Amino acid sequence: MTFSEYLDYWLDNHSKSNTAPRTHENYHYMITQHIKPILGHIKISKLQSSHLQEYYAQKLSGGKLDGNGLSAQSVKHHHRLISKALKDAMRWEFIIRNVAAVITPPKTKKVEMQTWDNEQVKAFLEAAKSSPYFPIYFTAINTGMRRGEVLGVRWQDIDFDNKVIYVRQSLQEVKKVGLTFKEPKSGKSRSITVTPTFTKEMKKVYKQQLENKLLFGQAYHDLDLVFAQKNGKPIQPTEMARNYLMVVESCGLPYIRFHDLRHTHATLLLQQGVHPKVVSERLGHSTIGITMDTYTHV
Known part of the structure; x- marks a missing residue:
């Protein structure tokens, strides 16, 4: 063979x-x-x-x-x-x-992580307010969730009373298959505590979605997704990526990838003195060692 x-x-x-x-x-x-x-x-x-x-x-x-x-x-x-x-x-x-x-594989160089500071985050969110994807950007920055995790979150995953969001599935794009859902990267669900400001923002999204359901009627694809197209279908990651780039360019900020919003969230928490164990659990890292190694610059 x-x-x-x-x-x-x-x-x-x-x-x-x-x-x-x-x-x-x-x-x-x-x-x-x-x-x-x-x-x-x-x-x-x-x-x-x-x-x-x-x-x-x-x-x-x-x-x-x-x-x-x-x-x-x-x-x-x-x-x-x-x-x-x-x-x-x-x-x-x-x-x-x-x-x-x-065999020892090639040695990789550690690339310096690109993140925004608090003021830059505020500037980005201000510029993104007119974007249909604003609630997604807001969620990524406030929870540290991965892009697929944000796009996969359902209403059943948000506990408004206890201000907790559960990460139970992730949206991914696969060639020849299209958009599908899978388990989070770690293979298990996790919970993330959120602020009253966050729950208030999500209630706005819920209200808008109810209006879309009435508008589309039987044509609405109800997958229970928090972030969906007007007809209820999952958000196309490539469409959102284009909008994200446009927003970053419009406010003159140094470009960072969408995934770097997750790093920004973790960096800001660590700078505020939040314990690395808490940050590790929010990010869904399998061990605190991964978090400590990833954010040594902080």
Whole structure:
């Protein structure tokens, strides 16, 4: 069996049923576009550590379609995928050893995190007030939830009396499938306490949604989503991303990604003296160590 044939087998018999659709899609892309063209012809039993080391060096120097090299982080993802696939091959007795286990992947540089300060957050929210996505931006900044988590939150997930929002599902976009819902990244739900200002803002959203339901009648797609299109269907992340960029440019702030609103939330909390354990739980990190490592600059 060639490495290419094995990777096809692994994708069909393991990845498809054991990973999230978006993750499987990413694995499929890495394997078909990068790994198979270079390593696919080698018999899996003849694959050597030196083959992988040469592959990583090649990708770092010119792995992109335009001839430029891939980042060390991207090559690290390739290494993790290859190592995982070979570990499973050992388990299924296709091979007797995992040649990726003895290789050290490329060292990645820690990129300085981009966040806004309190005044910049106020300026952004002020500029975003006329945007139909304002409640989404407001939620991301005030809860530290990931984009998919914000877009996946339902009315049943908000406890107005106790001012708590529960993160139980996440919206994701998958090619050939479209928008789907999955478990949060950590695989388990979490709760986030919110302010009276936040619940007041959500009640405005609820009132507007009731008007939309009356307007659309039977044509309204009621998925219980807090943030939805006027007809109740899920928000298109790409549409929102365009609007987000437009708002940031309109107020002259340094550009940060939508995901950096999550980092901004955590940074502001830590600067105010909130205990890292509390911040870790709000963000849904599996350990406080991840939070401490991510926000060492604070």
